[in-house]
Amino acid sequence: MDTGTHIVMGIAIGSIATLDPVVANDLLLAQTVMLGALIGSQAPDFDTVLKLRNNAKYIRNHRGITHSIPAVLLWPILITAVLSLFIPGVNLVHLWLWTFLAVFLHVFVDIFNAYGTQALYPIKKKWIALGVIYIFDPFIFLSHIGAIVIWQLGTHQGYTFLALYGILIFYYIWRFYARNEVYKTAKQKHPDATHVFISPSYKWRRWHVVIRTKKMMYVAQAMDTEFNYYESYPFEPIPNNPIINAALKDDNLSAFLSFSPSYRWEVVYVEDHHEVRFVDLRYRSKGHYPFVAIVKLDDELNILSSYTGWIFSEETLRKKLEFATD
Known part of the structure; x- marks a missing residue:
């Protein structure tokens, strides 16, 4: 997801943390947890600094090791340790717990777009990219902004964001259904397809589709399940020359x-x-x-x-x- 969405998700996790009695009864801890959640929601993307070196390093490594299983475990420990130096005396277990949830959520939501992550490294090196959510999803971002506004108007911040995430679960299920309908239509049109690559767009109904058969490659756009073909090319594996x-x-x-x-x-x-x-x-x-x-x-x-x-x-x-x- 984009940086803005990760930030509002950090606010959401820090808010839901107020449903934890230990956090709710300690104002300093609640403030520290919110800070930890905000940092944790951004930490896996610190590898963006690789862009300063060159695009090759960035493309090969972004969302790689920083989104892996070891990183998901280490980021919360590192963030908790640093915050405890500046804010001593807070409950480290609960600070770590909510910071961990913020880091985990960052990596989890990233697997749903077309770029994906190496979230299962070192168990599996393969990139996981489910291709159901665009890199910036207006509904997800704006619904978080709406929840922040509702909270500021006086509702309980924890229950407000908990309700929002209940809605988002159904939203993700619907996006999976819509993507699968596009996939089924592509296979019906090209039963000999060996691969169907589907990428979401910022418009709910529009999907980018590339269909590969043993002989051809087709580039298309799907509006729901209606396909508009743009180009087709012979499928030519990289030659040995x-x-x-x-x-x-x-x-x-x-x-x-x-x-x-x-x-x-x-x-x-x-x-x-x-x-x-x-x-x-x-x-x-x-x-x-x-x-x-x-x-x-x-x-x-x-x-x-x-x-x-x-x-x-x-x-x-x-x-x-x-x-x-x-």
Whole structure:
């Protein structure tokens, strides 16, 4: 989820904590728990600093180890220990408990969007991405804002947010149902499909769909269960040839392939160099595929420059490749 949603979820957990008698009867503890919940709701995303290094590191590692089982256990301990240094005397068990719940909720809700997390690492290294909730869901965010307003108007904060989360459980169930209907329709239209990749959008009824068969790949948009096809491409596995093999050594392309399960590739010769281009088919927007990986190689197949990330114009891509070369 986005940062704003994680913040309001931290407020929700800190509020629900007031239903805990130990927290409710200790104002200092209640305030510390709210602070711990707010920090805990953000802690797994501290790996965002990897963006300062480069996109490859960020793409390969974001929501990886910081969202893993060891991290979910260690973040609350670390946050509780630090807070206890500045706010001594509070009940550490209850502070840890509610901070842990905030960290756990962060990782749990992240598995429901298309990006996913390595939430089961080290048991399983596979990324878990259920693809039912958009990265920013207006209903989830605005319902939290509404609950905060209702609380400020005088309702009990714990029961207010507990009721909200009861509603959100049914909302998630409905989103699973809607996604499964899209999946069933895709399989009916393409019974030979080997993979169906579904990504939600910020509009409830709209889904991005990529269908892969043994011979073809179809890019479509589903409005409920009505499909609008955009493009189709022959399914071509990555070949074993010198240009591709040289490009695969690049960190940016390697990071892209570790993240993207649905892509198409091409090799072109531009002026005085080869370009190996990969585009992720899941994120089609206004006739464009913005998530890409590009590797430039000279005639001796030395890597000149590369880039991976979100690009919305060819001009911007050229500038980034030139900058990487410099």
